[in-house]
Amino acid sequence: MKRNAIxxxxxxxxxxINASLAGVIKEAKERGFHHIYGxxxxxxxxxxxxxxxxxxxxxxxxxxxxYTPAMYLGSCRYKLPEKDDDLYDxxxxxLKKLEITDFFYIGGNDSMDTVMKLSGYAQKKGADxxxxxxxxxxDNDLFGTDHTPGFGSAAKFVAGTVxxxxxxxxxxxxxxxxxxxxxxxxxxxLTASAALARSAVQDRPDLIYLPEVPFDINRYYEDxxxxxxxxxxxxxxxxxxxxxxxxxxxxxxxTAKDVFGNTIHGGVGKLLEELTLSRFGCKVRSIExxxxxxxxxxxxxxxxxxxxxLIGEEAVRAALKGETGKMMVFKRSAPYQIDVACADVxxxxxxxxxxxxxxxxxxxxxxxAELYDYLTPLIQGEVALPYENGVPVFMxxxxxx
Amino acid sequence: MKRNAIxxxxxxxxxxINASLAGVIKEAKERGFHHIYGxxxxxxxxxxxxxxxxxxxxxxxxxxxxYTPAMYLGSCRYKLPEKDDDLYDxxxxxLKKLEITDFFYIGGNDSMDTVMKLSGYAQKKGADxxxxxxxxxxDNDLFGTDHTPGFGSAAKFVAGTVxxxxxxxxxxxxxxxxxxxxxxxxxxxLTASAALARSAVQDRPDLIYLPEVPFDINRYYEDxxxxxxxxxxxxxxxxxxxxxxxxxxxxxxxTAKDVFGNTIHGGVGKLLEELTLSRFGCKVRSIExxxxxxxxxxxxxxxxxxxxxLIGEEAVRAALKGETGKMMVFKRSAPYQIDVACADVxxxxxxxxxxxxxxxxxxxxxxxAELYDYLTPLIQGEVALPYENGVPVFMxxxxxx
Numbered sequence: 001m002k003r004n005a006i007x008x009x010x011x012x013x014x015x016x017i018n019a020s021l022a023g024v025i026k027e028a029k030e031r032g033f034h035h036i037y038g039x040x041x042x043x044x045x046x047x048x049x050x051x052x053x054x055x056x057x058x059x060x061x062x063x064x065x066x067y068t069p070a071m072y073l074g075s076c077r078y079k080l081p082e083k084d085d086d087l088y089d090x091x092x093x094x095l096k097k098l099e100i101t102d103f104f105y106i107g108g109n110d111s112m113d114t115v116m117k118l119s120g121y122a123q124k125k126g127a128d129x130x131x132x133x134x135x136x137x138x139d140n141d142l143f144g145t146d147h148t149p150g151f152g153s154a155a156k157f158v159a160g161t162v163x164x165x166x167x168x169x170x171x172x173x174x175x176x177x178x179x180x181x182x183x184x185x186x187x188x189x190l191t192a193s194a195a196l197a198r199s200a201v202q203d204r205p206d207l208i209y210l211p212e213v214p215f216d217i218n219r220y221y222e223d224x225x226x227x228x229x230x231x232x233x234x235x236x237x238x239x240x241x242x243x244x245x246x247x248x249x250x251x252x253x254x255t256a257k258d259v260f261g262n263t264i265h266g267g268v269g270k271l272l273e274e275l276t277l278s279r280f281g282c283k284v285r286s287i288e289x290x291x292x293x294x295x296x297x298x299x300x301x302x303x304x305x306x307x308x309x310l311i312g313e314e315a316v317r318a319a320l321k322g323e324t325g326k327m328m329v330f331k332r333s334a335p336y337q338i339d340v341a342c343a344d345v346x347x348x349x350x351x352x353x354x355x356x357x358x359x360x361x362x363x364x365x366x367x368x369a370e371l372y373d374y375l376t377p378l379i380q381g382e383v384a385l386p387y388e389n390g391v392p393v394f395m396x397x398x399x400x401x
Numbered sequence: 402m403k404r405n406a407i408x409x410x411x412x413x414x415x416x417x418i419n420a421s422l423a424g425v426i427k428e429a430k431e432r433g434f435h436h437i438y439g440x441x442x443x444x445x446x447x448x449x450x451x452x453x454x455x456x457x458x459x460x461x462x463x464x465x466x467x468y469t470p471a472m473y474l475g476s477c478r479y480k481l482p483e484k485d486d487d488l489y490d491x492x493x494x495x496l497k498k499l500e501i502t503d504f505f506y507i508g509g510n511d512s513m514d515t516v517m518k519l520s521g522y523a524q525k526k527g528a529d530x531x532x533x534x535x536x537x538x539x540d541n542d543l544f545g546t547d548h549t550p551g552f553g554s555a556a557k558f559v560a561g562t563v564x565x566x567x568x569x570x571x572x573x574x575x576x577x578x579x580x581x582x583x584x585x586x587x588x589x590x591l592t593a594s595a596a597l598a599r600s601a602v603q604d605r606p607d608l609i610y611l612p613e614v615p616f617d618i619n620r621y622y623e624d625x626x627x628x629x630x631x632x633x634x635x636x637x638x639x640x641x642x643x644x645x646x647x648x649x650x651x652x653x654x655x656t657a658k659d660v661f662g663n664t665i666h667g668g669v670g671k672l673l674e675e676l677t678l679s680r681f682g683c684k685v686r687s688i689e690x691x692x693x694x695x696x697x698x699x700x701x702x703x704x705x706x707x708x709x710x711l712i713g714e715e716a717v718r719a720a721l722k723g724e725t726g727k728m729m730v731f732k733r734s735a736p737y738q739i740d741v742a743c744a745d746v747x748x749x750x751x752x753x754x755x756x757x758x759x760x761x762x763x764x765x766x767x768x769x770a771e772l773y774d775y776l777t778p779l780i781q782g783e784v785a786l787p788y789e790n791g792v793p794v795f796m797x798x799x800x801x802x
Contacts, residue, residue, distance in 0.1 A: 070572050075573055172477070287691045
């Protein structure tokens with residue numbers, strides 16, 4: 001049977017989503033697929049028949065792709081409706097026209113919802129297409145997999161950046177608090193990675209606040225006051241998603257009007273900065289790591305990059321074995337080794353995996369030993385990017401207007 | 402004559418100040434200096450006799466030092482008074498007690514002021530000590546030198562980061578403006594470096610606003626509107642220090658009270674974010690690169706790192722030749738080659754070098770060809786840092802409390 005694949009990317013970027021795309025293309029080429037298509041801007045692009053033929057990608061282009069952050073095919077944030085036969089029929093008629101046998105979708109929670117719905121519809125209608133989800137997210141919040149591609153690179157960026165900030169913050173002999181705000185609304189995996197900045201010669205960050213643990217501002221003040229007894233410079237790693245005891249985001253309280261009458265939405269870092277300044281009158285600075293967490297390929301984890309390629313390759317193998325309605329997952333064995341398997345996408349879509357409370361330190365503002373052991377292997381190895389004129393060489397993405 | 406050196410660091414950090422420190426120690430050791438002292442927290446530490454003996458640093462430690470960002474000796478922000486004989490006498494009695502023959506001070510404008518005042522006092526009192534300033538600043542705003550150590554690494558970080566942000570911003574098919582706020586209150590060198598993200602395959606950032614060019618918000622709106630005619634995703638690089646026609650900082654207008662009654666000081670990036678949102682109603686995001694610009698060693702410029710070591714070495718050679726009251730400077734020749742020379746510190750201290758207006762593009766929101774040619778050599782080459790457990794290995798700085 002002649003096989004034709006189509007691949008899409010969806011949701012927010014990571015440093016290594018294109019590495020998974022490269023893995024799919026590479027394996028599909030090797031396994032003799034006739035056409036390998038890409039859909040621009042995810043399922044929305046497919047519905048508008050914005051399609052590119054990727055079959056001609058050679059090894060050099062695949063390597064360039066693996067080293068390019070964000071999404072070569074562009075993305076969308078679109079959830080398929082529960083029921084809309086016209087819409088689903090249109091999608092499947094386009095897939096039929098292209099003679100698609102295998103559909104790969106690289107994304108997070110919402111993207112797995114797309115895989116679930118399309119594979120469900122195919123089953124109902126008897127369409128013989130394999131729908132395989134390939135996970136990615138810096139948040140590491142997908143069920144069914146040991147971790148997600150993209151997380152290791154984001155975690156390595158956070159750890160290395162927090163380490164540099166620690167060195168930066170320490171030079172003056174004045175009391176100071178430096179607050180680093182890290183992504184993750186509900187899952188604290190990325191914030192927890194700040195702990196990996198520690199080594200035999202330095203024990204900061206001092207405080208790590210995860211969204212899994214209710215945040216109490218008075219407890220925070222006590223933590224800071226206690227630390228000031230023995231050190232001048234305090235480093236706080238805080239998740240953007242910390243919540244109070246009632247589950248309200250702390251940064252919900254942070255809105256104001258500027259002199260133009262516009263509403264200011266500041267993050268939790270800025271809020272803590274102001275509260276700390278009011279309370280202690282010391283030097284305070286907040287740093288929002290922002291999108292660098294999800295697009296920084298220069299400091300990517302080699303482990304993560306390799307695994308991202310591997311999971312793309314394995315997705316093709318799974319489809320060839322007849323799997324459908326599955327998300328590819330990582331299984332870990334000790335000493336650290338990763339095998340790739342399939343899990344039913346129905347068990348994964350639309351859920352969030354957070355840090356087990358048993359992995360949080362008893363004091364509530366640090367991580368426990370098991371979480372260290374879990375995180376450390378994921379950030380190992382550095383990537384040697386190609387550079388030209390002092391900046392990294394990335395793929396041409398001018399097709400994304 | 403037995404020579405004893407003392408070295409201090411002062412002002413804000415850069416990624417490669419410790420590389421200059423390593424250069425001084427290395428050369429002083431090779432030239433047979435008896436003692437090589439460091440003062441903790443700059444001239445303030447010296448006055449309190451907080452001194453460390455660095456003479457035992459071997460090659461391995463010197464290499465580790467060169468790869469450690471920020472300041473191994475700690476810093477201060479302290480300007481010596483114009484006249485206070487008691488204070489100056491105290492400084493010189495400490496230097497005499499240590500039998501110091503050569504005084505090296507690594508810093509920016511204010512640090513050169515310290516070198517100027519101490520060398521002037523020494524001359525007045527007939528003290529035979531050589532005072533040599535070694536420049537550093539990410540702002541690149543010192544007179545008398547082609548560029549400053551530390552700037553190239555910051556510029557490379559800005560260029561690479563803006564490139565990654567460009568890729569990140571481009572994935573969605575919706576109109577968006579991404580604003581990157583870059584350090585530099587009065588000198589736009591670092592903001593200009595955002596232009597180095599451009600290559601044969603991508604022409605962003607779209608707009609670059611320097612502090613040297615008066616900023617007009619209506620002109621900004623016109624620039625954005627014009628770009629939206631042909632592209633969805635606009636990238637703006639803006640200096641934190643842009644000013645209106647009357648020379649007032651744009652972000653002066655940006656203060657507000659939050660719900661706690663605290664004053665919010667936002668940067669110009671946040672301000673432009675809100676104004677752009679109000680005006681265009683599109684997706685807008687602002688990113689403040691913050692202290693990463695000055696402490697990111699992972700993505701340092703190899704050219705910058707090597708030059709920082711070299712200028713430290715040359716400072717020792719200059720002192721041995723009898724120079725005093727001098728700052729070490731870079732002289733450039735074409736094709737790019739750097740020689741190190743001395744300049745009178747009186748001509749350098751307390752001044753700021755900004756971008757010549759002839760190097761700004763005629764449209765006022767971009768850089769000209771000469772500035773490209775000036776900047777490009779400074780960011781060449783990548784640094785292979787030592788890593789352990791997935792994070793860089795830096796020197797132990799636990800002596801900075």
